[in-house]
Amino acid sequence: ISLTLGKMGVIDDVKDTLSKAVFNPSSLMSGRGGLHMAQIVLCLVTFVLGMFRGGSSHTYWIYAMFTWAFCPIMTLIISVIEMFGLDVVLNMFCMDWGDFTTGMAMSSSLMTVSVAITYANFYACLKCLYGWIVSVFAFLCGFLYVLEVVKDKFLDKKKGSYLAALPGFWKVLEAFVSCMIFVSLTGYRDKPALIFCVIAYIIPFPILPLIIATNILKKLKKCLPFNLDRFVFVFLVISVVLYIFTAIMWPIFMFRHNPRPSDCPPSFCIWAIQFMVAFFTYVNLILFSLDLIFTLLGICDFKRT
Numbered sequence: 510i511s512l513t514l515g516k517m518g519v520i521d522d523v524k525d526t527l528s529k530a531v532f533n534p535s536s537l538m539s540g541r542g543g544l545h546m547a548q549i550v551l552c553l554v555t556f557v558l559g560m561f562r563g564g565s566s567h568t569y570w571i572y573a574m575f576t577w578a579f580c581p582i583m584t585l586i587i588s589v590i591e592m593f594g595l596d597v598v599l600n601m602f603c604m605d606w607g608d609f610t611t612g613m614a615m616s617s618s619l620m621t622v623s624v625a626i627t628y629a630n631f632y633a634c635l636k637c638l639y640g641w642i643v644s645v646f647a648f649l650c651g652f653l654y655v656l657e658v659v660k661d662k663f664l665d666k667k668k669g670s671y672l673a674a675l676p677g678f679w680k681v682l683e684a685f686v687s688c689m690i691f692v693s694l695t696g697y698r699d700k701p702a703l704i705f706c707v708i709a710y711i712i713p714f715p716i717l718p719l720i721i722a723t724n725i726l727k728k729l730k731k732c733l734p735f736n737l738d739r740f741v742f743v744f745l746v747i748s749v750v751l752y753i754f755t756a757i758m759w760p761i762f763m764f765r766h767n768p769r770p771s772d773c774p775p776s777f778c779i780w781a782i783q784f785m786v787a788f789f790t791y792v793n794l795i796l797f798s799l800d801l802i803f804t805l806l807g808i809c810d811f812k813r814t
Contacts, residue, residue, distance in 0.1 A: 544660070545588045548653045552581035552621075555646040562632065562643055568692045569627050576624045577650070580617040587613065603728045605670045612672025612725075614657040616681050622651035623689070671724045676811050679800055683748075684717040686793045693785045702762040709751040710790075713797075716744055738812050745801040752794040760787050 556577035559570070587610055590596050600606040625647035632640035661667045671677040690710055697703035720741055723730050730737055764787075769780050803811040 541657075541660075542588065542591075544653065544657055545584050548584050548617075548650070548657070549581040549588075551646065551650050551653060552577045552584075555643065555650055556581075558639075558643045558646060559628070562639055567631065568694075569631055572688070572692045573624045573628050573647070576620045577647075580621060580650070580654070583613055583617065603726050605725075605727070607667055608669040608671055608673045608677075609725055611658070611661040611667050611669055612677060612681070614654055614661060615673060615678055616685075618651065618654040618658050619681070619685055621647070621654050623685070625651045672721065676803075677721060677724060679796065679803075680717055680721050683793060683796050683800070684714070684721070686789050686796065687714045687717070690786055690789045690793070693782050693789065695779060696763065696783055700762055702758050706755045706759045706762075709755045712751060713744070713748040720744070742801075742804055745797060745804060748797045749794070749801055752790060752797055755790050756787075756794050759790055763787070 556574060559574055559577060590599070596606040625644065628647050629640075629644040633644045634640065661673075667673065669677065672681070687710065691714075694707060694710075697707055720737075723733070723737060763783055767780070767783075769784075770778065772778075773780055800811075
């Protein structure tokens with residue numbers, strides 16, 4: 510009898526949750542909805558301006574175009590889900606919706622601000638009026654996403670469970686720095702030692718999104734046949750070892766007999782871009798090492814393994 514009553518209670522909870530999933534177009538008129546619409550429009554305008562500006566042979570331009578497409582698409586998906594009330598269903602069955610949306614705003618802020626800086630560095634100059642116009646729009650995109658993060662974290666006092674908390678966003682930072690390394694990779698194809706470095710960069714990268722997605726989808730995490738936290742610990746140990754290897758090998762084999770040219774502006778100098786790979790390698794080595802230490806000690810909301 511008690512089992513039957515328990516099942517009926519669960520069914521009633523599901524029915525009650527589904528009854529809340531109603532079409533609500535007024536959500537677009539709220540402050541949050543208006544901010545999302547502004548983000549979508551501004552990113553699309555920046556995308557179109559950047560596309561007409563060109564520069565398709567440059568990896569930083571490709572990364573910028575991807576960011577100005579990816580961020581508004583994710584914002585649009587979030588807006589549509591909230592407009593149809595599906596966030597209530599998702600919140601019940603598979604994820605912490607508030608944590609996901611705040612985490613996506615934080616990730617989009619990171620991407621759009623970094624793109625604004627790199628685009629201005631490569632395409633804005635004293636005689637490049639069009640480059641300055643695109644850069645201004647790019648910085649406005651970043652400002653709107655930062656504004657959403659400030660609103661969620663400081664005004665609405667939203668507390669993240671993973672993605673919007675330090676452990677999840679730390680993984681996002683690691684993935685972001687890895688992307689910046691891939692965008693900056695150049696001059697390694699004729700050097701076997703540097704090819705091994707590229708392989709070392711590649712190995713941890715696809716696992717990071719899987720860890721993030723599995724932690725967001727809490728029901729999926731419970732269905733795994735292994736302990737995810739223990740897997741993350743092993744992954745962090747391997748990642749630290751790989752980045753120690755690249756932190757030693759990349760500078761030695763890239764810059765030996767390859768000094769900085771006397772005329773080497775940051776925007777057009779291959780040596781400076783190769784140096785950025787070394788710089789981001791050390792940044793990610795620090796991030797992965799701190800991640801491992803925090804996990805071992807179980808501090809800053811990191812789960813102790």
